[in-house]
Amino acid sequence: MSDFPAYDEVHVISDIHMGGKPGFQILRETERLANYIRQVAAQRPEGRVALVLNGDVFDTLAEDIRGYVAVDEAVATVTRIMGDKSFSAIWEALADFVKTKGRTLVIVIGNHDIEVSFPTVQRLILSRLAGEDLDARARIEFSTTGAGYTCTVGNARVFCTHGNEVDAWNYNRYEDLAKVARRLNAGRSLDPSEWYPNAGTRMVKEVMNEVKRKYAWIDLLKPETSAAVGTLVVLDPSQAAKINNLLSILGERQRGAGQVDQRLSAEGFQPREQTAAPAITVDQLLGPNVKAGMLGVESINALNAEDMLLSAEKNFGQRGGSPAPQPEGTLGTPQLIWDRLTGWLTGVGKDEALRRALKDWLADDKTFDITDKDDTYKQVTASVGHSMDFIITGHTHLERAIDMGAGRYYFNSGTWIRLLRFTDAMLKDTASFKPVYELLTNGGMASIDTAQFGGESFVMDQTSAVSVVLEGGKAIGRLTHVEGDGTGAPQVIEQLARS
Incomplete structure (x- = not known):
């Protein structure tokens, strides 16, 4: 008998990001998702089928909550999301799924829905999906301690985890989440000041959400950390006034790098050089084009994060007196940064500055x-x-299918939110970028959804899933795209079979 649940099929999706009010939502294909869930439920009527929601099912960071984590507000927040007409069809499909014999629904925690770890929220989800039906309730499992979810398909072991466990920007402090859960069960609360968030949460709540109110598409760019700040301050120069916060966010990210090493390796014996996240430099944070423009030079040797944070501490931590001397190439005080940024934007034009910032963001x-x-x-x-x-991971929103050798395979299940595709032709020069700039700065999501450049849609029609299916005695892994209204068979993008 296996130590893990055994299935004939396991289907994995992630990064659905249900959350935010209309105009602030990044999930679009809700009908497609609801129909896909129903299609999975219909597979192998006499067999065992699991659907794994592999993290970031909700997006509480897009909700109006006090602080960085919803505690007293957690149940109300998740209730609002489940009742939002934009998402209600998904929950109806999930409810039907768990009422089907031989089906199992697994909900894995991500970094945008850490409230799923609270017993109060889990009871709410159980009630919404299964009511008092004990059989249906037994078909719902939660994985919220950072351990991921392990099962078998045939003789193959399948391990699902969101992936933020190794991300220094977005790691979860599972031990602290457990403490919050204990407080809630004991009828106690948590003051918002008691919860110190990771760097990624701070970036979203302190910077990106404000920019997103005007530029909703900013959430759709990936990767979300490289040169992100440069793009944000070009779009909204007032963000430069927050440079103190941005630097402290960078410092929190560096502290996070020291914690991610032991997230998945329970014993903590993984050599640091194998799993430690690379240091972030100023060039990576702002982008070399933006940094060089603000400094008024063509090329600057990138400072490492330690030098940058040391300079920031000296400049922003002082009480009175003159600013402390800075290492060569640093950006300076907030006022100096503002002066340099506005001077550069005036000189090159905001459209050209954004083009350069996006080239930094999307380089390589x-x-x-x-x-x-x-x-x-x-x-x-x-x-x-x-x-x-x-x-099988998620988190990055970037689908992957990799043969690791020796009969082992890695998949990333991508995302269900919109993805923007910037081509080299769009970013080639100021003239080619002009129509794109006008769309991004003046158009809302409705305009962006229908925009085309070079005969191709700006928003990719790509919603991804991963399946591991037992066929002919073999466990076959597939990366697929769910298309149309979600009722048809998904398109197979890559298939990797294990004998």
């Missing part, structure tokens, strides 16, 4: 290369034991 972009061994792949696979035959 391998978003759509499904075989790219990105940092999440490297760090997760270094932390997971060789007994796992299929490793």
Whole structure:
């Protein structure tokens, strides 16, 4: 008998991001998703089928809550999301799913829905999906301690985890979440000041959400950390006034790098050089084009994060007196940063500045290369034991299908939110970028959804899923795209079979 649940089929989707009020929502294909869930429920009527929602099912960071985590507001927040007419069809499909014999629904925690770890929220979800039906309630499982979810398909072991466990920007402090849960069960609360968020949460809540109110598309760019600040301050120069916060966010990210090493490797014996996240430089944070423009030079040697934070501490931590001397190439005080930024924007024009910032953000972009061994792949696979035959993550929104050799495979299930595709032709020069700039700065999401450049849609019609299915005695892993209204068979993008 297996130590893990055994299925004939396991279907995995992630990064649905249900949350935010209309105009602030980034999930579009809700009908498609509801129909896909119903299609999975209909597979192998006499067999065992699991649907794994592999993190970021909700997006409480898009909700109006006090502080960085909803505690007293958690139940009300999740109730609002489940009742939002934009998402209600999904919950109806999930309710039907768990009422079907032989089906199992697994909800894995991500970094945008940490409130799922609270017993109060889990009881709410159980009630919404299963009511008092004990059989249906038993078909719902939660994985919220950072352990991921392990099961088998045939003789293959399948391990699902969101992937933020190895992300220094977005790691979860599961031990602290457990403490919050204990407080809630004991009828106690948590003051917002008691919860110190990770760097990614701070970036979203303190910077990106404000920019997103005008530029809703900012959430759709990936990767979300490289040169992100440069793009944000070009779009909204007032963000430069928050440079103190941005630097402290960077410092929190560096502290996070020291914690992610032991997230998946329970023993904590993984050598640091195998799993440690790389340091972030000023060039990576602002982008070399934006940084050089603000400094008024063509090229500057990138400072490492330690030098940057040391300079920030000296400048922003002082009480009176003159600013402390800075290492060569640093950006200076907030006022100096503002002066440099506005001077540069005036000189090159905001459209050209945004083009350069986006080129920084998307430099060496391998978003759509499904075989790219990105940092999440490297760090997760270094932390997971060789007994796992299929490793499935999400988090990055970047779908992957990689043969690791020796009968082992890695998949990333991508995302269900919109994805924007910036081509080299669009970013070639100021003239080619002008119509794109006008769309981004003047058009809302409705205009962006229908826009085309070079005969191609600006918003990609791509919603991804991963399945591991037992066929002919083999466990077959597939990366697929769910298309149309979601009622048809998904399109197979890559298939990797294990004998």
